[in-house]
Amino acid sequence: MENNYLADLWNSSPIVCVVLTGLVLLLVESVRRGSGRLSYAVSLVGLASAGVLIVAVGDVAQPAFNNMIVQGPYAQFFTVIFLVTGILTILLSRGYLDRQGIHRSEYYLLVVFAISGMMLLAYAMDLIVVFLGIELMSICLYILAGFMRTRGTSxxxxxxxxxxxxxATGFLLYGIALIYGSTGTTNLEQIAKSFAEHSASPMFLVGVSFLLVAFAFKVAAVPFHMWAPDVYEGAPTMVTAFMSTGVKAAGFAAFVAVFMRSFQYAGSPVNDVLAAIAAASMIIGNVTALAQVNLKRMLAYSSVAHAGYILVGLAAGNADGFMGILFYLVAYVVVNVGAFGILSLVEDSNGQKLSYDDYAGFSAQRPFLAALMSIFMFSLAGIPPFAGFFGKYYVFLAAVKADMIWLAVLGVLTSLVSVYYYLRLVILMYFREGSGDVAVRPTWAAMLSIGFAAYLVIQFGIFPSIVVDAALKVF
Amino acid sequence: MISVEQYLALSAVMFVIGVVGVLVRRNAIIVFMSIELMLNSVNLTLVAFSAYLGDVTGQMLVFFVMTVAAAEAAVGLAIIIALYRIRQTVNIDDINILKW
Structure with missing residues (x-):
């Protein structure tokens, strides 16, 4: 068998480009210390060129590196999500890091390496690559979560x-080991081929359930969500933004690649377990979010609930569910980058001004930002004509088609609960008098990225076909 | 001759000890050691399967696991030290500013 390494390199060039950007950033830091602005520019250029490459490579499915990764519409779809999230996060981060006094070039380096890990997850065709992708992403995020190393909460x-x-990594690995032991391979394509003969063997099922635990942890689904509120609240706000968007999308990229594209469990007890996790996440996430005072913590519980909605599509396990997951992720990611972006602008240098009450009368001081925040909240609540509505519509439709009507009903009911805590913020901003001491000094880059996120929310809400067409091509 | 089942049983026991250690112990460093025990029990499982199946993939994965575990140890210990400098404790029960 002859390997064509040049073709492999070309097919994986977006990942290579992002990794090279990370390496250049390492060099920049070692040559010129304290070169935050240079790193900022280099990381943006690197991510943008990866975006150009992902378009240039095309969307014909092609395996590379002995079937370890596969380039194709699926990888392309998710890579675009990751790159857009990454670019928006970096644009918003610079002003935020300056205000918090932690503007160091390592920040960009870690974000870029985390994105390369996420891209590996989207490209993965082998459980080894899934493991490496998750670890590359997670190790960077452990550091990012503690980036304010003099602050106790961080x-x-x-x-x-x-x-x-x-x-969770321990469970992931043990699951991979057991699946390897029962099938003799770690390649997802080969596991899918011989799936019928292994699907019921006890060792394989134990392996599958361990993988389920690990992925449920990474996407913060109940009952493996306990870390999410604490970590989301304590981490620097823009890192939280990155975690709740890019990392969640990457977790689902791996989840879907393994559980929907390789394991054909649709209609079996495994999918009933997924449905139970989805139901528990929707209920616990939404109900606990009602009681929150801190907005970061509220958005953390809301992200648990949204993981539940996306899992509805996964539990349905049909083509509609697949399309619904992709649409939901796009809608959720752009909304959350925007919402956390506004939180990061309002937050003061001591990490305060993050509670509901701090937003009382916000519309009088900052009408434009208040309007954008309202758009994001309406979209999170799933109110048309914003993108979040169609996300929910598609996943619930998939559940109905898969004869899981109870799950769709539960989803609609819990969405109604969520309206209370999202719209409470809107009411506070517009109908309450504030103390008027919120000092917001947004940079142009930050305003531009929040505005862009809001534009996408409206655009995808009015013309969902843009994303739907792209998602249908993936299936 | 030790059979593959015995290796698997040993690694399963090690994995369970690791899980119990994470859940029961309160010192962050011992919790971290328990996690390392879990990872190493997986390595043993992989090597046993690899020898049993006559396939090299499992042993290759072990090298990746060891590399990643080393990176994780570096980051994890750094986090624990940074936290100790602020709080003068590595007891998980005392690390509780964040709760709802």
Whole structure:
């Protein structure tokens, strides 16, 4: 068998480009210390060129490196999500890091390496690559969560995330080992081919359930969500933004690649377990979010609930569910980058001004930002004509088609609960008098990225076909 | 001759000890050691399967696991030290500013 390494390199060039950007950033830091602005520019250029490459490579499915990774529409779809998230996060981060006094070039380096790990997850065709992708992403995030190393909350978030993340890694690996033992391969394509003969063997099922635990942990689904509120609250706000968007999308990229594209469990008890996790996440996430005072913590519980909605599509296990997951992720990611972006602008240098009450009368001081925040909240609540509505519509439709009507009903009911805590913020911003001491000094880059996120939310809400067409091509 | 089942049983026991250690112990460093025990029990499983199946993939994965575990140890210990400098404790029960 002859290997064509040049073709392999070309097919994986977006990942190579992002990794090279990370290496250049390492060099920049070692040559010129304290070169935050240079790193900022280099990381943006690197991610943008990866975006150009992903278009240039094309969307014909092609395996590379002995079937370890596969380039194709699926990888392309998710890579675009990761790159857009990464670019928006970096644009928003610079002003935020300056205000918090932690503007160091390592930040960009870690974000870029985390993105390369996420891209590996989207390209993965082998459980070994899934493992490496998750670890590359997670190890960078452990550091990012503790980036304010003189602040107790940030370090506490880092320790909790690290210990629980490494614990989940143990389950992931044991699951991979058991699946390898029962099928004799770690390649997802080959596992899918011989799936019928292994699907019921006890060792294989134990392996599958361990993988389920690990992925449920990474996407913060109940009952493996306990870390999410603490870590989201303690980590620097823009890192939280990155975690709740890019990392969640990457977790689902791996989850879907393994559980929907390789394991054909649709209609079996395994999918009933997924449905139970989805139901529990929707209920616990939404109900606990009602009681929150801190907005970062509220968005953390809301992200648990949204993981539940996306899992509805996974539990349905049909083509509609697949399309619904992709649409939901796009809608959720752009909304959350925007919402956390606004939180990061309002937060003061001591990490305060993050509670509901701090937003009272916000519309009088900052009408434009308040309007954008309202758009994001309406979209999270799933109110048309914003993108979040169609995300929910498609996953619930998939559940109905898969004869899981109870799950769709539960989803609609819990969405109604969520309206309360999302719209409470809108009401506070518009109908309450504030103390008027919120000092917001947004940079142009930050305003531009928040505005862009809001534009996408409206665009995808009015013309969902843009994303739907791209998602259908993936299937 | 030790059979593959015995290796698997040993690694399963090691994995369970690791899980129990994570859940029961309160010192962050011992919790971290328990996690390392879990990873190493997986390595043993992989090597046993690899020898049993006559396939090299498992042993290759072990090298990746060892590399990643080393990277994780570096980051994890650094986090624990940074936290100790602020709080003068590595007891998980005392690390509780964040809760709802």
């Amino acid at each position: 370090m506490e978030a880092a320790l909790k995330y690290f210990l629980l993340g490494a614990f």
